Amino acid sequence: MRGNDDARRTPIxxxxxxxxxxxxxxxxxxxxxxxxxxxxxxxIGGHLAFRRAFAQEIKAAVCxxxxxxxxxxxxxxxxxxxxxxxxxxxxxxxxxxxLDPHIPEDDRHTLIMTLEQAKIPHKVLLYEAAHTFMPDDGxxxxxxxxTSAWLEIVAFLSRxxxxxx
Numbered sequence: 001m002r003g004n005d006d007a008r009r010t011p012i013x014x015x016x017x018x019x020x021x022x023x024x025x026x027x028x029x030x031x032x033x034x035x036x037x038x039x040x041x042x043x044i045g046g047h048l049a050f051r052r053a054f055a056q057e058i059k060a061a062v063c064x065x066x067x068x069x070x071x072x073x074x075x076x077x078x079x080x081x082x083x084x085x086x087x088x089x090x091x092x093x094x095x096x097x098x099l100d101p102h103i104p105e106d107d108r109h110t111l112i113m114t115l116e117q118a119k120i121p122h123k124v125l126l127y128e129a130a131h132t133f134m135p136d137d138g139x140x141x142x143x144x145x146x147t148s149a150w151l152e153i154v155a156f157l158s159r160x161x162x163x164x165x
Contacts, residue, residue: 015074035059070107082111082114094112099129100129
């Protein structure tokens with residue numbers, strides 16, 4: 001799988017620089033409310049969404065089965081993600097599967113306890129589901145868990161970013 005191979009070879013500072021560039025681009029776009037910037041990611045993207053929550057501009061982060069945070073796995077190098085939780089200023093929503101071998105129970109516990117100890121506003125959704133249970137194109141797809149998770153994600157983002165009228 002070329003995408004996963006490329007991800008493993010990407011230096012962590014490159015991920016962070018790309019994310020910073022996206023934030024700057026959004027802030028420069030007159031169609032974007034720069035006070036309403038959030039992030040959402042799945043798997044490695046969930047980890048990257050978590051890392052972007054370190055930026056003060058990010059008011060909400062949705063991290064769906066974010067791999068490698070407690071275990072220190074992300075691209076080329078060892079990320080410091082779990083040690084930087086205190087930098088988060090926005091709200092977090094974590095979507096996790098209890099049958100996910102990439103985020104075992106100990107990692108889920110560490111992730112949740114770290115957020116709680118840092119007093120980061122967060123919500124954790126636990127589903128009896130496997131890794132990548134949300135996309136409807138694979139054998140791990142769980143329609144009930146996915147539908148529930150999407151409803152929670154939309155409600156979370158709608159609360160953090162209420163529509164201006």
